[in-house]
Amino acid sequence: MPIFPRKTENMISSEKSPDAILVEKAIAGDSNAFGELVEKYSSFVYRTVFFDIRKHEDAEDISQEVFIKAYRALYSFRHDCEFSTWLYRICKNTVYDHVRKNARTKAIPLSDMSSDDYEREYEVPDTDGKYDPEKTYLSKETSAIVNDAIASLSEQHRDVIVMRDIEGLSYSEIAEILSLEEGTVKSRLSRARAALKQKLSGKNIF
Amino acid sequence: MGTKYGCEKAQKEMLACDTQSKELAHHLEQCEECRKKYQELLKMNSAVLMAAPKTPDLRSGVMARIVNQNIKIKQPCAPRRRFIPFGTIAAAAAVFVIYLSVQSSGVSDMLSPKNENQLINDTDSAENVVITDSETVSKSGANFRYFAFDQKGSDSAISESSAEPESAPALYSADPEGMEFSKNDVLLAKPKRAQDLDTSDDKLEAGAVKTETSAEKLEAVADNVNAPMFDTAQKTASEWFEEYDRLYPGRISRELFEKAGNDAYISFISSITDFELQYTAISFEEFLNK
Numbered sequence: 001m002p003i004f005p006r007k008t009e010n011m012i013s014s015e016k017s018p019d020a021i022l023v024e025k026a027i028a029g030d031s032n033a034f035g036e037l038v039e040k041y042s043s044f045v046y047r048t049v050f051f052d053i054r055k056h057e058d059a060e061d062i063s064q065e066v067f068i069k070a071y072r073a074l075y076s077f078r079h080d081c082e083f084s085t086w087l088y089r090i091c092k093n094t095v096y097d098h099v100r101k102n103a104r105t106k107a108i109p110l111s112d113m114s115s116d117d118y119e120r121e122y123e124v125p126d127t128d129g130k131y132d133p134e135k136t137y138l139s140k141e142t143s144a145i146v147n148d149a150i151a152s153l154s155e156q157h158r159d160v161i162v163m164r165d166i167e168g169l170s171y172s173e174i175a176e177i178l179s180l181e182e183g184t185v186k187s188r189l190s191r192a193r194a195a196l197k198q199k200l201s202g203k204n205i206f
Numbered sequence: 207m208g209t210k211y212g213c214e215k216a217q218k219e220m221l222a223c224d225t226q227s228k229e230l231a232h233h234l235e236q237c238e239e240c241r242k243k244y245q246e247l248l249k250m251n252s253a254v255l256m257a258a259p260k261t262p263d264l265r266s267g268v269m270a271r272i273v274n275q276n277i278k279i280k281q282p283c284a285p286r287r288r289f290i291p292f293g294t295i296a297a298a299a300a301v302f303v304i305y306l307s308v309q310s311s312g313v314s315d316m317l318s319p320k321n322e323n324q325l326i327n328d329t330d331s332a333e334n335v336v337i338t339d340s341e342t343v344s345k346s347g348a349n350f351r352y353f354a355f356d357q358k359g360s361d362s363a364i365s366e367s368s369a370e371p372e373s374a375p376a377l378y379s380a381d382p383e384g385m386e387f388s389k390n391d392v393l394l395a396k397p398k399r400a401q402d403l404d405t406s407d408d409k410l411e412a413g414a415v416k417t418e419t420s421a422e423k424l425e426a427v428a429d430n431v432n433a434p435m436f437d438t439a440q441k442t443a444s445e446w447f448e449e450y451d452r453l454y455p456g457r458i459s460r461e462l463f464e465k466a467g468n469d470a471y472i473s474f475i476s477s478i479t480d481f482e483l484q485y486t487a488i489s490f491e492e493f494l495n496k
Contacts, residue, residue, distance in 0.1 A: 027279060035269050042264040050259050060262050067268040074279050143257035150254065165251050166258045190222035197250055206249035 019083035027074050034074075038067050041084065044167050045091050051151050051158050052095045062098055066091045085177045142205060149199040157192035164189055216240045220247055443468035446475060454485050462487055466494055 016024075019040075025033035045066050050059040069090050070077075077086050150161055163169045163177065174189075175182045200206070216233045217240060220226075226234070234241045271277065441449065447463050463471055474493045478484045 031269065031272070034272075035265050038265045038268050043261040046261045046264060047258060056259065059259075060264070060267075063264055064267050064271060067264065068271060068277060071268075071272060071277060072280050075282050076280075139256060142253055146253045146257035147259065150257075161254065165254045186222040190218060193221045193247070193250070196254070197247070200250060200253075205253050206246045 016079070017082070020079050023074055023077055023079075023083060026071070034071055037070075037083070041067075041087055044084070044163075045087065047162050047166055048088070048091055048159065049095055051147075051162055052155070053098065054151050058098070062094055063091075066094045069094060082173075082176050084173070085179070088177045145203050145205060146200065149196055152199065153192060153195055156188060157195055160185065160189045160192050161196060165193075213237060213240050217243060220244050443471050447471060450475065450481070450485060454481065457485055458487050458490055462490060466490065470494060 019037065022033045022037050026037070042063070046059060046063045049062045049066070050056065053059050053062060066087070070087055073090070077083065150158060153161065159178070160174060163174045164171075169177070171182045171185050171189075174180075174185045178185065180188075212233050216230050216237070219230050220240075220243070234244055447458070447460070451458070451460075466474070470493075471490075474490050475485070477493065478489075
């Protein structure tokens, strides 16, 4: 099931999308409505920011800032695009602002981070419900390499990998967010995966 | 093993799409190399998903910040006013100040086509008028020149002074009795006092030199009933006599006019500032006796 609801023909013609309804409620003073939006898009925003910034603490702060900016500017959301598209733009602008402010501070590659930085980050698949220390360790190693490889991709490739392979958005949703044609999304995703595979080849990942 | 074309197409498809088409599934059954690459791709996708960082609880953090920092949704604001750069305003103000200073300092006199020398020299040219308003000068405090004419009205007798004369001896504010003008002199507006002028052109400050066309002269005179038009270039002395005799019938007889002569009559009516009072036989005779 896709994370973001697809825009159906009915929604386009007459009905408002669930996000638009939540936005209207938030503007009307319903703080829970905005809380729902934050919860819905937390993962998308945080991971997008994380692979741009490569630092978890900064990514969390910036992600919060993205939602605060969105909250302040809710009136300017014109409903002529999806909320996710609008939020993505805010997200990227906030990241660019952060990068400009910290231009002198060099980004730290994930591989240079201490083990404590990784400790809470990995989602270890627990298929059989049993804790396997060896499996967990290997997963940490693998995760560090994979995340480093994703972070080293170009921004265009990075974003489609995050949206499709991590967030599980549909091609149409990605096309909507990036303002691209679906065919362009597919070709970009194809090149992104090829580039990622190239970076991970020989690292005993697969 | 599939064909080379089939492998290329299959690898493109497996990279771009997540679902297998019938052709791809059929190709993978036959091609071991593509099957291996497909397995690698699945493993990579799985590794990417597993490696994804865990998302912290942003909702509670964001909502706490909104409450604690009292963050509000910005209300839509009215369209901004068009911004005028400060430099533009300053430049406009400077130009205005310069304009005022030029106007008040009499520099405009210097820049005008007829300066004071031209005024003096052109008294015979029948094209210039000097309007001197002593009250205006004293109120503004500006440094104007005053031109005093002696009773002969000759060029050499015109003196210039920067001090305001007590009797405001301007051309039209002075008592014209006894003043003499040459045949070609022109008098346009002849109020008793300069402040009596009420047209916009009459508000020219003291010392200003104004060049007017004949049409403007006629209009200026038409505004003042008590200052008939007098222009020797238009009519002869005899014609002027007929004109004034029609306006003031019987005041000066034809005999007196013929006895005095054309030049004397022209000089007399040139000296008159109030025809209603001064265009009389007595005044004419007194003028002749002088």
